Amino acid sequence: MTSSPAQPASEPADDRVAGAGGRRRPTLRSDLRASIPDGLIAVAVTGAVFALIYARILAGTSSTLSVMPFMADAEKFWMYFLSQAFGWSALLWAWITVVLGLLLSGPRPSWAPLSGQRLERLHRTTSLNTIALIAAHALLFAAELVRADTAGWFAALATAFVETFVPGGYDSGTGKIAIPIGQAALYLAIPLGLLFYVRHRIGPKTWRVLHRFVIAVYVLSVWHTLLYGTNVWYDGWFRTTIWLLQLPIAALLLVRLLRPARRSEKLLGPRAHTGSSTGWALRLSGRLGIVGVIAALIGVIISGADGGRTAPPEDTSSSHVHD
C-alpha cells in the first residue's frame, strides 16, 4: 500500500478496509495476540543483553561496577542486572517503533519490504511490547529494592513502590531527576499508545493529535538512559553510539514534517496557507527546531561533549556517585 492523500497513512489501513467487508478492526485483544512473536524476540534480546551484562560483571569489566563497586556479587544483584537488560530492550523497541511510526506518517520508501498494513501492525505490536518492556524494567528495579530492604515485607514493598513509581519518591543522587524522567516516559506511553483502541470514542482526529506527542516518550527515555545508565555513565564508544542512533530518528522526523503523508499537514507558503498564521508559524518553527536538533546532535557527536563522565580512576572505590 502506498500512502496517498486519499489514504492518509496515519489512519490504520485495517480501519480503511473494515467497512468494505475486509479485515476486522484491530482491537487491543487482537493486537496483544499479534504482539507475541515480536515479544518473544524482545525477551530473547533481553536474555542476550542480560548474559552480556552478567558476564561483564563477573569479569569485572562493567562500568556499573566502577559506579557501584558493591554490585560485584553478581548472584545477589541479578535482578538489578536483569532490570538493566530490560531497560536496553525497551529502548531498542522504542527506537524501532518510533522509526516505524515515522515511516507510516511520512513518505513511505518504495523499498520498504513490508506492505503498509504489515508495517502498521508491526508499529502497534512493537509499541505494546515497548510498554511491557519498560514495565518489566521498572518492576525488576522495584523487586531488587524489596530484596535489599531489611524491613518487613509490607514496608519493603511500600517503599519500593514509592521509590519506583511515585514521582519524587526516589530522593537521592542523579535518580532524583532521572527516575521521574523515566516515570514520565512510562506514564505518557500508556495513554498515548493505548488511546488508539478507543479512538472511535474520542474521535480519530483527537487521537491523531494526542498520539503525535508520543515522540516525547522517546525523548524522555533517551534522556533517562543517558543520565542514569551506568553502562553509559562514562565517555566511550557505547555512549557515542546511543547519541548516533538519534540521528536517523531526527532525520526521519524532519522528512515526516516536510513531506507528511496527510496533505492537510503540509507546510504551504504563508499565502497558500488557509489556517491561522499562528498555526503556520508553529509548523514552521517545528521544522526549524528539528533542523536545530540535527545540528546539535552532529555537534555533540563530533565534539564528544555528550555528557559522559570521564573514565574512572584505577581505584574505583571512591567514585561511587550513583545512588
Ligand code: HEM
Ligand atoms: C518507572 C520508570 C523507570 C524506572 C523506575 C527506571 C529505573 C532505572 C534505573 C534505577 C536505572 C539505573 C540502572 C543502572 O545502574 O544502569 C535505569 C537505567 C536505564 N533505564 Fe530506566 N527506569 C524507568 C523508565 C525507563 C524507560 C521509559 C526506559 C526506556 C524506554 C528506560 C531505559 C533504561 C536504560 C536503557 C537504562 C540503562 C541501563 C544500563 O546502563 O545498563 N527506563 N532505569
